[in-house]
Amino acid sequence: MxxxxxxxxxxxxxxxxxxxxxxxxxxxxxxxxxxxxxxxxxxxxxxxxxxxxxxxxxxxxxxxxxxxxxxxxxxxxxxxxxxxxxxxxxxxxxxxxxxxIGFMPGELSLWEGRTGLQIINYIASVRGDAKGIAKNADEIAERLQLDTSKRVRDLSSGNKRKLGLVLALMHExxxxxxxxxxxxxxxxxxxxxxxxxxxxxxxxxxxxxxxxxxxxxxxxxxxxxxxxxxxxxxxxxxxxxTHVEFHHIEVDFRDAIPAGLQEQLANMPQVSQLSANGNRISMRLVGDFDPLLRAIGAGYVELLRVEEPTLEDIFLAFYSDKEKAS
Amino acid sequence: MIGSVFLETYRQTWKQMLYWGLGLSALGMLVVVMVPLFDMQQMRDLLESFPAFVLALVGVGDELEIFATNEGFVAIGFFGKSALIFAVYPVVMGMRITANDEDSGIMDVVLSLPVERARVIIEKFLAYAVSIIGVVLLIYLGLHLGALLGGVELDVGRLAEVTFYLVPLMIFVMAVTMFIGVVIRRRQVALGLITAFVIMSYMLQTIGTAGEGTVAETIGIVSFLTYYNAGDILSQGFIWPHIAGYALLSVVLLLASMHQYERRDIAV
Incomplete structure (x- = not known):
């Protein structure tokens, strides 16, 4: 599917x-x-x-x-x-x-002993129009707040990424x-x-x-x-x-899970993946929080955890919804 | 732009070239300065007393007359061993042509530029070949300076021939290293193989030199070092078939490397 x-x-x-x-x-x-x-x-x-x-x-x-x-x-x-x-x-x-094209690899490796400027000049010379490219590189480096006079070995990983971006973008x-x-x-x-x-x-x-x-x-x-x-x-x-909006919820009660709460939650259309373990109840909630907060109000809530969905969760949700719809 | 890889490679290499050149030329200078300290006739007598195998280990064949001259002394004292030390340099440079950059991931950046793989290889190869010539030139200058400082009379022409004979030899070593680096994608394995190649060649040459007229001599033929014999060069000058052999093999290895590199995946 x-x-x-x-x-x-x-x-x-x-x-x-x-x-x-x-x-x-x-x-x-x-x-x-x-x-x-x-x-x-x-x-x-x-x-x-x-x-x-x-x-x-x-x-x-x-x-x-x-x-x-x-x-x-x-x-x-x-x-x-x-x-x-x-x-x-x-x-x-x-x-x-x-x-x-301009390219920046995920794990950027450059010549450790060369300065940013030396590398920019080299790449620009391979691409031709070294002067024009170097001028663009200056502007991009300034915008990214990159000091091109430092050797690559002296750059932090973030600054190396900046240099990679300059190299990828400088020839437009x-x-x-x-x-x-x-x-x-x-x-x-x-x-x-x-x-x-x-x-x-x-x-x-x-x-x-x-x-x-x-x-x-x-x-x-x-x-x-x-x-x-x-x-x-x-x-x-x-x-x-990103239209699919849901959260993972965990509710820890001080005492036992209130009687009938699980059935009540199971009947709520916006709740799925419901499970209980000791005094804890977990679920996936789509949409607003209010119906859930009203439902759990019968017990003493010790802790309420709300987790943003991972990218994979969203995709799984997106396509399982799509499958249901079809 | 054509030549940009060459120029950048050379820019990144000139300091190593200088350090290697100065180091080896200092060694050569020291050997030349020591010439007056030895009586060449005594040297000849001493050499004659050694068994062939020991002579072979110091790079001496049956040309004892030559080795009892100033140039011969320098040949034994410097060229016999310096070739082996110097061979580390083209190995390092040969590894840099593809293997090191591939291993570090730099090759991904280089090959994402508008440049053919073959061009990268040939421009880097030429840049490192120029740096080898630079080292040899510095060695030659060091020997000369040693002669001036020590007041030693040396045949400038013969000395130049022995010294510059190192150029095709070292370029050949670099070409072999490059080829192994291209074929074997793992840097450490490639480095191990080329080291074994150089050491084996030295051993075979030694065996071949020690056992002249025997089957050992035939074995020695397969060593590339057999064709760099300071004594032969001092007595005969440039041995052009040997130089042509090194050059031809280097070109074949360069072409084979370019062909192979064009065909295969770039490692990460």
Missing amino acids: LRRNASQESGSEESNMASGSVIATTGLTKAYGSGSQITLALDKLDLRVNQGEIFGYLGPNGAGKTTTIRLLLDLIRPSSGSATIFDMDVRAQSVEIHSR PELLILDEPTGGLDPLVQQTFHEMMNEYREKGKTVFLSSHVLSEVQAICDRVGILRDGDLKAVESVERL
């Missing part, structure tokens, strides 16, 4: 291809090992990323996000399937593609590919980063970013693709996805 949803989403985007998807993959598969030791890192990925959108690529660690990005960059080669960027094959025309690429871009950045810089991405989108440019930070995805992405175990489970707009 989930697979069908994803396929339907992909299918509905065929028309977008005609209008020029920036990234398009067809049956993109990557397997490691051989014989009985084969590990499928990515399984028949069909994905379209449209021009001018910020596409969030989500999934837990090991889901295949970085594998997808490395395939798009021609760092690794697919076992089967194909991928295009700007309608060009990622392998055959990699140099031309790379001149139009048409497409940005960012792997976990804000990991290690402080909240203020994250905010600046979000502003920069929004400005980027306003210019009609495209961003493909992998993340497992829901707040980041909510703040800047137009659509998200959900990957798990190398399988694209769904592609949805952020608006639809």
Whole structure:
């Protein structure tokens, strides 16, 4: 069912291809090992990323996000399937593609003994137009409050990420590919980063970013693709996805759970996954808290715990609701 | 821009080149300065008294006449062993062409730029080859300075030939290292293999030199060090077929590395 949803989403985007998807993959598969030791890192990925959108690529660690990005960059080669960027094959025309994209890896490694400025100048010289690019780099570094005169080995992990962002953005690429871009950045810089991405989108440019930070995805992405175990489970707009609102609730009573409370809660349509353990009662609550607070008022509440759902919870909820609806 | 990888690689390397060059040239200078302290006739007599295997260990074959000269003394004292010490430098540089950057993840950044994999290899290879020439040049200057300071008469031409013969030899070692690094993606394994290769080659050369005219000599043929014999160079000058052999093998290894690297996944 989930697979069908994803396929339907992909299918509905065929028309977008005609209008020029920036990234398009067809049956993109990557397997490691051989014989009985084969590990499928990515399984028949069909994905379209449209021009001018910020596409969030989500999934837990090991889901295949970085594998997808490395395939798009021609760092690794697919076992089967194909991928295009700007309608060009990622392998055959990699140099031309790379001149139009900016990339920041999840685990950024740079030359430890070189200063930020030296690295900027080097990357700019490889890209050509070193002067123009270096000027842009200055502006971005200033905005991110990065001191480019320091050696990489003397930079904190957050400042290394900033340098990575400068390197990815300084040549004003048409497409940005960012792997976990804000990991290690402080909240203020994250905010600046979000502003920069929004400005980027306003210019009609495209961003493909992998993340497992829901707040980041909510703040800047137009659509998200959900990957798990190398399988694209769904592609949805952020608006639809975040419409599902629920919380995990735990209530600890000082005394025994009031008589009849469990039955009362079980009959409430907004409560699910109800369970009791000693004096504690746990549930998933959708929507407002008021009906729950009134129901538990009969007992003495010692502690009330409310947990935000994880990204995975939201997706599971989203698709189980979708299944029910269908 | 073409040449940018070359220039950056060279910028990142010149200090190591300088340190290695100064270190080896200081060693060479010391050996040259020591020449007047020895009586060359006594040296010849001493060498004749040694068994072939011991002579082979210090890099001397059957050219005892040559080794009883000032240049020969320098050849034994410096070139016999310095080649092995110097071989560490091209191994380090060869590892840097792909293996180190791949292992650290830097290669992901480099190859996300508009640059072909083959270009990265060839520009880095050339930059490190230039740095090898730089080290050799510094060694040569060190030997000269030693001769001036010690008032030692040396045949400048022969000395230059022995010294600059190190260039194709070291570039070959770098090419082998690079190739192993490209084929074996794991840096530590690649480093172990190239170290074993150099040590085995030294042992085979020693055995081959010690057992001239026997089956041991045939075994020695497979060692790349066999074709760097200071005594032969001092007596015959550049041995062009050997130089051509090093150059040809280096080019073949470079092309094979470029081909293999183009085909495979970049490791993380």
